[in-house]
Amino acid sequence: MHITVLTLFPEMVIPFFTSSIMKRAVDKGIITYSIINFRDEAEGVHHKCDDIPYGGGAGMVIMPEPISKALDKIDAKGKRVVFPTPSGRLYDQDYAAELSKCDELIFICGHYEGLDQRVIDEYVTDEISIGDYVLSSGESASVVIIDALFRLIDGVIASESLEEESFSSHLLEYPQYTRPERYCNKSVPDVLLSGHHRHITQWRNDKRIEKTMHSRPDLLSDASLSVDERNRLLTILDKEDRRWILSEL
Numbered sequence: 747m748h749i750t751v752l753t754l755f756p757e758m759v760i761p762f763f764t765s766s767i768m769k770r771a772v773d774k775g776i777i778t779y780s781i782i783n784f785r786d787e788a789e790g791v792h793h794k795c796d797d798i799p800y801g802g803g804a805g806m807v808i809m810p811e812p813i814s815k816a817l818d819k820i821d822a823k824g825k826r827v828v829f830p831t832p833s834g835r836l837y838d839q840d841y842a843a844e845l846s847k848c849d850e851l852i853f854i855c856g857h858y859e860g861l862d863q864r865v866i867d868e869y870v871t872d873e874i875s876i877g878d879y880v881l882s883s884g885e886s887a888s889v890v891i892i893d894a895l896f897r898l899i900d901g902v903i904a905s906e907s908l909e910e911e912s913f914s915s916h917l918l919e920y921p922q923y924t925r926p927e928r929y930c931n932k933s934v935p936d937v938l939l940s941g942h943h944r945h946i947t948q949w950r951n952d953k954r955i956e957k958t959m960h961s962r963p964d965l966l967s968d969a970s971l972s973v974d975e976r977n978r979l980l981t982i983l984d985k986e987d988r989r990w991i992l993s994e995l
């Protein structure tokens with residue numbers, strides 16, 4: 747996959763591509779990327795990229811030309827162009843999986859201000875929000891969106907790791923432990939030291955259901971629970987007198 751990021755602040759995006767798992771994916775050739783400062787396309791000595799909004803109001807608006815010149819140079823028309831914005835469609839694991847299948851993605855980062863609507867109408871295919879809060883920069887949102895999708899591409903991460911993790915079956919992850927066996931007066935749960943694989947799987951499954959019920963009960967309505975898992979959920983709910991939760995899902 748080739749990822750292009752259009753930004754006025756390349757220094758906010760570069761470390762993501764040169765560290766950790768993304769660095770490995772780039773080194774393996776699974777990801778290629780370009781980070782383009784669209785200020786380079788702006789006219790005048792000051793390379794001005796924003797201006798006051800027509801109709802008045804607070805803040806500045808990013809001008810259309812620097813962005814469209816940068817987009818035309820990379821032949822963006824007809825390609826998937828993402829604009830991260832709090833007014834976009836809410837990002838989730840299914841959306842990330844869909845984007846991970848593209849051969850090329852282009853991201854436009856705004857900063858503080860909005861983007862002239864005509865650029866959005868002309869080029870943007872996906873306006874994406876990463877949650878119900880407002881960020882000061884599209885760069886951090888772009889990095890979040892890219893992080894969630896690139897790791898789903900074949901060869902980036904072992905497929906077993908992906909299957910077990912949160913959201914892959916609409917349940918959250920089970921708790922993990924490593925050495926030492928005792929820490930802060932707390933022991934690792936006995937079952938994990940037992941070497942009994944069926945019991946370990948059962949325990950982890952129970953913990954996923956418990957965790958989901960406590961942190962994100964809304965996810966349980968989408969979870970496809972087996973009869974055993976559903977019974978386990980009912981047992982946990984009964985223990986806490988919370989069976990009523992089910993009627994709210």
Ligand code: 6GU
Pocket residue numbers: 829830831832874875876877878879880881882883884887888
């Ligand atoms: Cl994608 N961008 C900004 N600036 N703020 C956000 C967001 C995106 N998603 C939630 N808040």
